[in-house]
Amino acid sequence: MGFGRNLNRRQFLAQAGLLTAGALLPTRFALAQMQKIRIGLMLPYTGTYAQLGVAITNGFKLAVAERGGKLAGREIEYFTVDDESEPAKAPENTNKLVQRDRVDVLVGTVHSGVQMGMVKIAKEAGTLMIIPNAGLDAATGALCAPNIFRTSFSNWQPSYPMGKVLADRGVKNVVTLAWKYGAGEEATAGFSEGFIKAGGKSVRGLWVPFPNVEFQALLTEIASIKPDAVFVFFAGGGAAKFIKDYAAAGLRKQIPLFGSGFLTDGVLDAVDDAAQGIETTLHYGDGLDTKRDRDFRSAYSKAYKSDPDVYAVQGYDAALLLAVGVNAAKGDITKKKEMIAAMENAKIDSPRGTWTMSKAHNPIQDIYLRKVVGRENKVIGVAHKALADPARGCKM
Numbered sequence: 001m002g003f004g005r006n007l008n009r010r011q012f013l014a015q016a017g018l019l020t021a022g023a024l025l026p027t028r029f030a031l032a033q034m035q036k037i038r039i040g041l042m043l044p045y046t047g048t049y050a051q052l053g054v055a056i057t058n059g060f061k062l063a064v065a066e067r068g069g070k071l072a073g074r075e076i077e078y079f080t081v082d083d084e085s086e087p088a089k090a091p092e093n094t095n096k097l098v099q100r101d102r103v104d105v106l107v108g109t110v111h112s113g114v115q116m117g118m119v120k121i122a123k124e125a126g127t128l129m130i131i132p133n134a135g136l137d138a139a140t141g142a143l144c145a146p147n148i149f150r151t152s153f154s155n156w157q158p159s160y161p162m163g164k165v166l167a168d169r170g171v172k173n174v175v176t177l178a179w180k181y182g183a184g185e186e187a188t189a190g191f192s193e194g195f196i197k198a199g200g201k202s203v204r205g206l207w208v209p210f211p212n213v214e215f216q217a218l219l220t221e222i223a224s225i226k227p228d229a230v231f232v233f234f235a236g237g238g239a240a241k242f243i244k245d246y247a248a249a250g251l252r253k254q255i256p257l258f259g260s261g262f263l264t265d266g267v268l269d270a271v272d273d274a275a276q277g278i279e280t281t282l283h284y285g286d287g288l289d290t291k292r293d294r295d296f297r298s299a300y301s302k303a304y305k306s307d308p309d310v311y312a313v314q315g316y317d318a319a320l321l322l323a324v325g326v327n328a329a330k331g332d333i334t335k336k337k338e339m340i341a342a343m344e345n346a347k348i349d350s351p352r353g354t355w356t357m358s359k360a361h362n363p364i365q366d367i368y369l370r371k372v373v374g375r376e377n378k379v380i381g382v383a384h385k386a387l388a389d390p391a392r393g394c395k396m
């Protein structure tokens with residue numbers, strides 16, 4: 001058990017000024033209390049999802065700063081790894097944090113393929129993990145585990161409600177287009193499930209490899225198929241490029257474009273007017289007009305000189321959830337059972353609206369319908385109230 005890197009117990013106490021003549025020796029618990037909580041942030045800081053990783057980091061650190069930089073009286077030490085949204089490097093990167101840095105908590109990541117690698121290692125090592133974005137359905141489905149929590153969404157979750165929204169409008173035939181990897185596959189599957197269930201007729205899927213942004217041939221194909229609507233999954237830099245290309249191809253007036261809200265979140269400044277009017281579904285949006293959200297947004301803008309987006313909220317909520325666990329254990333994070341029980345029963349007072357944890361450790365949350373107006377993803381309705389992921393295959 002660590003008393004600091006190369007110090008034994010006596011040396012550590014001496015250094016901490018605690019081994020003076022006659023002084024009472026602190027208990028093991030008191031020693032543990034003095035050590036910092038080691039948090040491993042494994043997120044993309046380069047590549048198409050770089051800005052997502054930054055927003056999550058900012059959100060997390062803001063919530064900790066609002067608590068005086070401490071959780072239950074314990075200071076925080078951050079260890080950071082850029083996972084590059086590269087699934088092949090996931091095991092090595094996760095082990096840098098788990099084995100080399102011996103973190104107490106893993107916070108990450110954005111990309112579902114990288115998440116798969118992280119989940120496997122966290123399950124084996126038993127390290128507490130909070131997922132602040134990646135929607136990988138299995139993380140709170142077939143691979144669910146007591147030490148794995150998510151503060152964002154399952155890939156199914158924000159896309160499923162858009163199926164009914166379009167079917168209710170009389171849309172019959174849809175083309176879906178997405179990056180061909182876990183998130184794109186699961187998001188379009190969720191959409192199709194909701195669409196067909198609500199009376200939609202046909203869905204045809206087109207794909208592009210991740211993180212490719214050469215959309216021209218696919219846009220030509222969509223123009224020749226002439227569906228009633230297009231539903232896409234793209235995010236970050238790739239989403240901005242797609243929105244611009246779709247508009248430049250002259251398709252906006254011919255075939256309405258929809259998506260899960262990742263398409264338009266955090267990218268509106270980069271696309272000028274090309275996104276105006278695009279409707280999406282997501283668990284956050286602009287103009288919620290609650291005190292909670294207004295307070296969060298002004299604190300975030302003040303701290304980072306930029307507006308928060310859904311990713312910032314998810315990172316913020318990851319720290320809120322961790323705070324619930326650490327507080328329940330009174331700072332003694334070796335009390336994993338107490339921490340987990342408290343986190344399972346947490347009611348998170350999020351900027352997105354209050355949410356609770358499903359049995360599989362995924363948020364039960366409202367999914368908003370939003371429309372791009374100016375530089376905002378304006379909330380124009382609730383597409384599905386208190387939606388829980390079906391957690392297929394989770395036995396917990």
Ligand code: PHB
Pocket residue numbers: 049110111112113133134135136155183234235236262
């Ligand atoms: C994912 O890979 O799960 C993912 C990535 C970016 C998003 C949403 C989901 O915006």
